[in-house]
Amino acid sequence: MTDIRSRVSPEEWQARVDLAAAYRLVADFGWDDLVFTHISARVPGPAPHFLINPYGWLFEEITASSLVKVDLDGRKVMESPNEINPAGFTIHSAIHAARADAHCVMHTHSLNGVAVSAQKNGVLPVSQQSTLVLASLAYHDYEGIALRDDEKPRLVADFGDKTFLMLRNHGLLTVGASAADAFLAMYVFEAACTIQVRAQSGGGELVPVNPQIVAGVQQAASAVTRGLGGQLAWPGLLRRLDRLDPSYKT
Template sequence: MATAIREASPDREREARLQLAACYRVFDMLGWSEMIYNHITLKVPGEEGAFLINPFGLHFSEVTASSLVKIDIDGNKLCGSPHPVNRAGFVQHAVFHRHLPDAHCIMHTHTTAGMAVSSLEGGLRPINFYAASFTGQIAYHDFEGVTVRDEEGARLVANLGDKRAMLLRNHGIVAMGRTLPEAFLRHWSLQRACEIQLATMSMGTPIEVPAEVIAVHQRDLFQAQAPGGPGAADFAAMVRKVDRIDPSWRD
């Protein structure tokens, strides 16, 4: 996927736009859209403090490379886009982009499974393969209402700490990564963990994975990764699939 994008355009911003637009279409294909809400943001390579975000008013299935809005860390548009930006998305994402140099890509969704587990006492439990991967690796932030107030930013960063996945209590999933594919795989895995927890708990009392087994599982996970870096092959496979459905995201 990365090679195909570079061949389509040598421009780094264009490459980022293509990758992010593809991601929005993949999220929609996977059923993670939420009307015109929720956000995936991606830093613009080589432009300090600039990142791309979805146009407020478009469904994930409508996002294209050219329609993405480039904004700075303070929410000012850096392109001639006619589309507005949702403040609820900008405030949350901007604070992470500002304070976390490794947060190249940030994803936030309101999936049913993610919201359900984030609303559950105890949150995500170590009761399945994917959840075991997140034991000790996930942060929590208490619900404070819609994220439009700047002062919540400090608490978001503090509660995140050194983690790069978070459940916003009563709200949903936040996942981030050094690359978009890494963030995608982190979100996908957390979403799967939540889905399986819902299914398991609907049937009875779940079996928790022992701490010593979790330690071995997390130690050995890298051996099950495909070449190319975290999430690279996974994301490329999803892009090929969405391309067969509708390649208009490249516009």
């Protein structure tokens, strides 16, 4: 493969490394769905360019160099032997175009996430993790495989300015100012769904969290992470990847 690192800015290369790390971590945590979901990241700089996975690659195979750079229409703006999944970029391009704060968009089809997305009441306030999600959660009804541009305005309107989006009968989506923030949000979202499914499977009556706690959870979460958000956990996650396989950085 062409030496991508020598052809891009240091800032873009760092964005590539972080995005590749996010792909590897999603695979490591078991949230991937073969080759069928996506994480995208805005390329630093004035141009509306984005990085996304090469279609057909497993998340555990993604590297900084393999990521495909595209514009908001999904057209490649840098030569690459790889193509992208048009369904994936329909969702991602809609959010990137509407949300300047969404530097990274992460979407999964995890089993527990899809299970809760199929429940009429969605995320229930039954865990500490769920309170973090409920403080900034939106829902979007299923409209089939995301190939149509006319779905974009409805998706954007439903999402608003939230961090967590539950795609009904489909999966989970998070956004962040960085790959680290989007990953931490997805970790919490996935944990909330997993806990809910396990709690429901016990058959007993569930105890809801006091709504006043949900209302104040964002301030409490900021205090716990010292205002760093995903950056608090990110260095440790990268060390984990480096122990497993550092090739994501190539």
